[in-house]
Amino acid sequence: MFRYQTIRAVRCARFSRGLATAVNKGGAIPAALHLKTGQTFRGTSFGAPTSVFGETVFSTSITSYTESMTDPSYRGQILVFTTPMIGNYGVPVNQAPFDSQDVGVTLESKGIQCAAVVVGDVAEKFSHYAAVESIASWCKRHNIPGITGVDTRAVTTLLRDQGTTLGRLAVGADASLPAPESHEYWDPSLENLVDQVSTKEIYTLNPNGSVKIALLDFGAKANITRSLVRRNAAVTVLPWNFDFNTIRDQFDGLFLSNGPGDPQHCMEAALNLRRTINEWNKPIFGICMGHQIIGMAAGLDAYRMTFGNRGHNQPVLALASSGSIKAGRVYVTSQNHQYALELQDPFPQGWEPFFINCNDSSVEGIKSTEDSGKRVWGVQFHPESAGGPLDTIEMFSDFVTECKSTATISHQPAGVIGSSKVEIPLAQKAAGIA
Numbered sequence: 001m002f003r004y005q006t007i008r009a010v011r012c013a014r015f016s017r018g019l020a021t022a023v024n025k026g027g028a029i030p031a032a033l034h035l036k037t038g039q040t041f042r043g044t045s046f047g048a049p050t051s052v053f054g055e056t057v058f059s060t061s062i063t064s065y066t067e068s069m070t071d072p073s074y075r076g077q078i079l080v081f082t083t084p085m086i087g088n089y090g091v092p093v094n095q096a097p098f099d100s101q102d103v104g105v106t107l108e109s110k111g112i113q114c115a116a117v118v119v120g121d122v123a124e125k126f127s128h129y130a131a132v133e134s135i136a137s138w139c140k141r142h143n144i145p146g147i148t149g150v151d152t153r154a155v156t157t158l159l160r161d162q163g164t165t166l167g168r169l170a171v172g173a174d175a176s177l178p179a180p181e182s183h184e185y186w187d188p189s190l191e192n193l194v195d196q197v198s199t200k201e202i203y204t205l206n207p208n209g210s211v212k213i214a215l216l217d218f219g220a221k222a223n224i225t226r227s228l229v230r231r232n233a234a235v236t237v238l239p240w241n242f243d244f245n246t247i248r249d250q251f252d253g254l255f256l257s258n259g260p261g262d263p264q265h266c267m268e269a270a271l272n273l274r275r276t277i278n279e280w281n282k283p284i285f286g287i288c289m290g291h292q293i294i295g296m297a298a299g300l301d302a303y304r305m306t307f308g309n310r311g312h313n314q315p316v317l318a319l320a321s322s323g324s325i326k327a328g329r330v331y332v333t334s335q336n337h338q339y340a341l342e343l344q345d346p347f348p349q350g351w352e353p354f355f356i357n358c359n360d361s362s363v364e365g366i367k368s369t370e371d372s373g374k375r376v377w378g379v380q381f382h383p384e385s386a387g388g389p390l391d392t393i394e395m396f397s398d399f400v401t402e403c404k405s406t407a408t409i410s411h412q413p414a415g416v417i418g419s420s421k422v423e424i425p426l427a428q429k430a431a432g433i434a
Contacts, residue, residue, distance in 0.1 A: 029172050031147040033078070033118055034179040036166040039158060042175070043149030046122050047139025051174040053186035054078040054115035056167035057338070058156045060311030064387025065117075065135070066091055069144075070107040072197040072219030073288065073336045074114040075260035076188030078167050080155050087123035090131025091138040100206050100229055108221040108386065112142040113197070113260075115188075116169040118155065122148035145171050163306040164338060189304075189338075193261035194218045194289065198240040209234030211403045214251045216240055216269065218259025218289040223386035227393070228255065231400040243272050245279070253283040253403035256290025258382065263292040263302045263339055270296040277368075277376060283402040284376040285395075288337055291378030295341040295366055299348040305362065308338035312388030315358040316381060322354070322367060323398030330358060333381035334388025340380060341366065355379060375402055 031045035035056060058080040061068055065086050068074065094110065096102040117139065124134050139146050147169055159165065166185040170177065197219035206229035213233045215225065218240045228235050236251070238244065244254060254276065259266075266289070274297040277284065286294040292302050312334045321327040341363040347353065350372035354365030357380075364381055368374035377399070383392040 030175040031145070031172075032170045032175040033147055033150060033155070034168045034170060035158070036182060036185045037158070037162055038179075040179055041118075041147075041150045041155060043147045045145060045171045045175075046124075046136040046148055047117070047146040048143045049171050050143060050145050051168065051170045051172075052078070052115045052145055053166070053168045053180075055164060055188050056080060056118075056155075056159065057164050057308060057310060058082055058152075058159050059336070060313060061334075061387070062312070064312065067108050067221075067223075067386050068336075069112050069114050069117065070094075070105075070109045071221055071258075071336060072109055072113050073221075073258050073260045075193045075197055075219065076191070077114050077260075078116045078118060078169055079114040080118040080152055080159070081120075082152055082156050083120075084152070085121040085123055086117070086119040087135035088126060089128035090126030091133050091135060092128075092130040093132050098205065100209070100232065101226075103205055103222050103225045103229060105222050108223060109197075112139065112144045114144070116144060117146040118150055118152060118169070119146065119148050120150060120152045122146065145169050147171075159307050164308060188260075189262050191261070192265040194240050194259045194266055197260060199237050200239060202239070202242075203237055205229050205235045205237070206232070207234050211253070211400060211407050212236070212251045213253045213255055213400075213403055214238055214244055214247070215255040215257060216242065216244065216290070218257050218266065218269075218293070220257030220259075221382070221384065221386065223384040224255075224257055224287065227384045227396045228400065231396060233400055233403070240266060241268050241272075245272060245275055248276060248280055248282075251282070252407045253285070253399065254280075255399070256284070256286035256293055256378075258288030258290065258336070260289075262304070263289060263296060266293055267296070269293050273297040277374060281374065282406045283399060284374075285399045286378040287382060287384075288380060291365065291380050292339060292341060294376060294378035295363075298351050298366065300344065300351075300366070301342045302339050303342055305338055305340055305360075309335040309357065309360075309362070310337075311335060312385070314381060316355040316364040317358050318355055319353050320367060322377065323401075324394035325354075325392070325398075331355075331391040332389040333364075333383075333392060334385045335381045337380055350374065355381070 029045040033041040056078045314335045354367040365379040368376040383395040
């Protein structure tokens, strides 16, 4: 018996795998997550030793924390991951070439976009062939605080029951102070977050592409532009409030990207788009915020959801067929949105619902009707995923194919970064838009 126990102990010692949690428990810095609704969750700090305010939201994504954290749609938000352990495969080098296959970054933007992260168990021991640093090191480099040791199930239950709430992540000495007063919490939805993350300069990706697409940047994920250039499109990225109507005849299609915050801050873009839809007959496609802008241009209202939909597992039902999408089929999608379009009856003339969420019946897509003579589509979810399911990725192929059908031989080569070939009106240059 003794020999058996000894052999068993040796085997366990040899083959046991240590926890992928904090390497060094000594010198841990305390942290506290305060919610405006009165609850406080205490844990340990990782990342930057700084305190921040933000909007507390949760994501049900099981993987792709690096893509979520670099998604501009999370701007100003304290991101709670429902997955118990985050960081086990580390963080890769966030650089890629500018060519027909990539757009300069590996992730969704150049840096971390969320205000802070909340995890149950942060993994400082990471293992992946492409990883170069831990999530804690990455957050510290980008001055983003995190808290671990929190019961994220309890936080998520609160947010589902009472809705998304404002919060403060207090780190170090701040963690021992009383929770902020109600009026002290910062509400990012009151600011135009789109203006903070949108490009300030016009530039073109894959300039030698076979079709010319303009992209209004409300906070575009890199995988949106990546998905377009990989289908041989030349993509000219424009600021969110640029009046596309002044240069629309130079392009074969218009794309409206995702973005953070309240779409009401982008009414200027919706009014410009309404004119585009009325006067221009080339394809238009919008994702997430872009979908909401299309809806407002069509005459629909946008509303704030209780806790929004964030995760890589949201089922949507197709109500109409278009390209690769077949009516009656359920598609599993990746989503990240707090606002949605109102489902109204009757729908505005010339428009019809495209998708509906199978869980909460929120509008997940709209499209122009066939008899309208227009080719406009908008989806609330992310066909490009990154990460998530690829059920609807062919919507990019559908859009590029439609754009190619409108392309003319008379097109001049697309502009490059700093090029004057994409002609910008002097009035907009003077206003600092370009």
